[in-house]
Amino acid sequence: MTLAPKPSRKDRERQRHRQEILSAALRLFAEKGFHSVSMQEIAAAAEFATGTLYNFFSSKEDLFFELLVATAEQGLGTVLPALDDPGDERHRLSLFIRLHARMVHEQATALRLYMLESRGRCLPGPRVEAKKKEIDERINLRLSAVIAAGVRKGHFNNIDPVIAAKCLSAALETLILAAAKDPQTADLDADLKKVEAVFFKGLLKSSGGKRDT
Amino acid sequence: MTLAPKPSRKDRERQRHRQEILSAALRLFAEKGFHSVSMQEIAAAAEFATGTLYNFFSSKEDLFFELLVATAEQGLGTVLPALDDPGDERHRLSLFIRLHARMVHEQATALRLYMLESRGRCLPGPRVEAKKKEIDERINLRLSAVIAAGVRKGHFNNIDPVIAAKCLSAALETLILAAAKDPQTADLDADLKKVEAVFFKGLLKSSGGKRDT
Amino acid sequence: MTLAPKPSRKDRERQRHRQEILSAALRLFAEKGFHSVSMQEIAAAAEFATGTLYNFFSSKEDLFFELLVATAEQGLGTVLPALDDPGDERHRLSLFIRLHARMVHEQATALRLYMLESRGRCLPGPRVEAKKKEIDERINLRLSAVIAAGVRKGHFNNIDPVIAAKCLSAALETLILAAAKDPQTADLDADLKKVEAVFFKGLLKSSGGKRDT
Amino acid sequence: MTLAPKPSRKDRERQRHRQEILSAALRLFAEKGFHSVSMQEIAAAAEFATGTLYNFFSSKEDLFFELLVATAEQGLGTVLPALDDPGDERHRLSLFIRLHARMVHEQATALRLYMLESRGRCLPGPRVEAKKKEIDERINLRLSAVIAAGVRKGHFNNIDPVIAAKCLSAALETLILAAAKDPQTADLDADLKKVEAVFFKGLLKSSGGKRDT
DNA sequence: CATGAATGAGACTTCATTCAT
């Protein structure tokens, strides 16, 4: 007397089709960029007719938007929890950085979509652009909060938490994208460790101990 | 049969026209992205006929390519000399970072084109993409060399120079683009100083003196 | 093997569904025109699935055709009897004209469909067009017969009955459609009285009494 | 040393092409209606490529609009002057009515476009619809003014000028369209004379002289 | 070299109709 599966027979099928479309679109968008992929191409890759796509997404931009949201949801779910992990701020940041490797393993192509058009006018429209900005700020806000806490407690040097967060984000973004492009070449785990060293130790050797800005 | 002055008159005119086209294209591409600008639009902005553009550039992609090259040339000319400046490595990096502010002041729109589509498949074609990669590597190569030298001399901590260079590049790129978008809001000079602090001091407070990876 | 009640239960249901579809289609066609209404839209308005419509009508054009027939049937049923009313021809025409007001009150939206595309190539196809023509001629034939009778009996002036019928039809059609568009603004009853005056008295003042063609 | 022809060489060619497009579009629209004609069809009929149409008209609706305006301009130019002709109102109306025959002779197909979709939701958009309304009102306004003058001077019976104008317009529109459809069958000249009789004499025989509403 | 009208392939999107459930 299970109630759940009953209404879903058709619904599950529909969701499966939706996923197939999203999946095909993700692969193509990540490979060729928004403007260089046609709806017919996506439809063919998903093995549907052109019009079928429009039963699931109201426009090409909408399809891209949904893809962005789904991808971001999963990506943030992987790395953001690190910033609330038990332990001090150093541990949190360290975990945050290292978890990026898992992101690449889990959704290499998805990442390319997420970082696609990171800084350009290549975005399909203002709605997509706004969403992207929102996601970025969500990360940077939490990240700078953790850094600020570390500074307040005296564990971290007295650097600007917002700028430090931006630097770290940018560095991770760049490395991750490179790794997503050449999954076999790069040793992301090792690279992330090195990033940790760069940001934790800094460049300058602490000659003695006392330094200020 | 004068050789020197005769051809230069026409040649200069031709170069002037070429520059006008490049200038109009730069503004439009930086504002709206490669795919959202039409050749007709560029021609109108440059006050030439459509066909005239094809007397200077063999295709839309070629026009974009030339723009990228010219822009990169100027940008690299601004910041790369810092890495060969007399003085130690700390000084060189510090100068390198601070010179980025000048880049933004000098060619705010150009920067948006240069970083346009930094990490995506938005690029017009493989040739443009390859050029972009070449430019990036040129910076990172020189940058990591300087960092490696600093490490070797014992001025810098023992971090990976290549990774450090990538982190620094990525951070600067991100900040610069944000500043190029909102020229009045951002205080880039101050931000770059903070970036310097982040990378020089690192996050962790040197608790005494002994640290390792 | 009961014959009477058994099939009628289902049949009545079927007819009810058919009517609901026709009703929804009428409203939409009248409001937006044949080409601007989709079968999906009609189905949604009638609260049926898309495919269900094709159990009742073989095509969109067929649905429109049936609508036209049903609407015309009712409209003619309202005004045509006037032309067979007891009384002389003047009375019949007067009644005929005045009954048009009732038509508007009874089926304002239906009228818009009926007169929709009155004179254009907007009709879905030749079949619909032919039907429309047939209906128009049915009115004009009867109307001109009444007028001819009036002329023969010496009650009416010696004008061409066919042309007079066409003029009267056209005038009524125009006024009715305008009234159907703005039901509250127009005072159709008064306007129809004035139409009667125009057609009965004519423009020229009978200066004395003797006139000819 | 003529100055006029010099700048026009290319311009005349362009205008000629524009006319060819308009001409082909007129024929097709009049024959099949707005929605049943595709831009590719028009382009093929005008012997141009599809895109060329958009160098002259910004959209299909715009093309239709221009056609409507041009057609109306010419049509009004033919019949409206009659209402300002020297002579009394009876003469003016008579001339106005008879000039409609010339309209049909001069631009039979154009008329079908003008009256196309006279009363329906078949119009491409609100802009076209508004223009059509404006044109209709321009005629009716002038027409009712003339009728009102005739009434005031005592030449015409005391009927409502606005309603009378509408009746006359509707009647003429209907007859003209029928004539434009079957140019050879109809004897429009004769029919228009009969229309004149219908409207001038009215139906009712002036039995003695006294009549009222 | 400059012009700009012409081209035509291709993009996105709609929608009448079908069919398996």
Added chain:
DNA sequence: CATGAATGAAGTCTCATTCAT
């Protein structure tokens, strides 16, 4: 009979590129 997802042809419009003047 009801359903509604799937279909795919067709429509409007854009735009990089060409070429005769």
